[in-house]
Amino acid sequence: MIAAGLPQLVGQLGRAKSYAERLFEFAAVGPLDDAAARDAIRLPIKREEETVNDAALDAILQQTQGYPYFLQEWGKHSWDAAIASPITGDDVAAATRSALAELDASFFRVRFDRLTPAEKRYLRAMAELGAGPHRSGDIAEALSVKVSSVAPTRNSLIAKGMLYSPAHGDTAFTVPLFDAFMRRVMSEG
The missing domain is CATH 1.10.10.10 (Winged helix-like DNA-binding domain superfamily/Winged helix DNA-binding domain)
Structure with missing residues (x-):
């Protein structure tokens, strides 16, 4: 058995299992905390040399509850709704209508149809x-x-x-x- 290399094979299989288990570890992704959610909206806007006011950030966080995909949707729709910088609470109100319509037609509808x-x-x-x-x-x-x-x-x-x-x-x-x-x-x- 030793000459056939089986002890080494057993050792390699043990390491392979550990490696495979690491490949399939899943991290729970829940809502972002307040600071991370604000950064998720504010920083991409800042990179474009524009701004978003605190009232708009508050409204986005209230609507999205920090859910990452919804933050992206509200960020996109708020950007599209804004005529000028900074993005305001009024822009977010307009964005909410279009974000919900899009989510209803796609994100939620796909789940509902199943x-x-x-x-x-x-x-x-x-x-x-x-x-x-x-x-x-x-x-x-x-x-x-x-x-x-x-x-x-x-x-x-x-x-x-x-x-x-x-x-x-x-x-x-x-x-x-x-x-x-x-x-x-x-x-x-």
């Missing part, structure tokens, strides 16, 4: 409760069903990446603003 009718009803009921997180029992109550009957739908939505469970029995949307999208796209009931 849902079954039961999943859509679950998410719509959950959206009626607000951004969340929400207790499974509250969602079942909103649907007028027993909590045990919604568990498979909840599990399916978690598997699809639409929801996550921040604590036992709690359910939350994986992306901000999806609750408002569900209220816009589906009438109540």
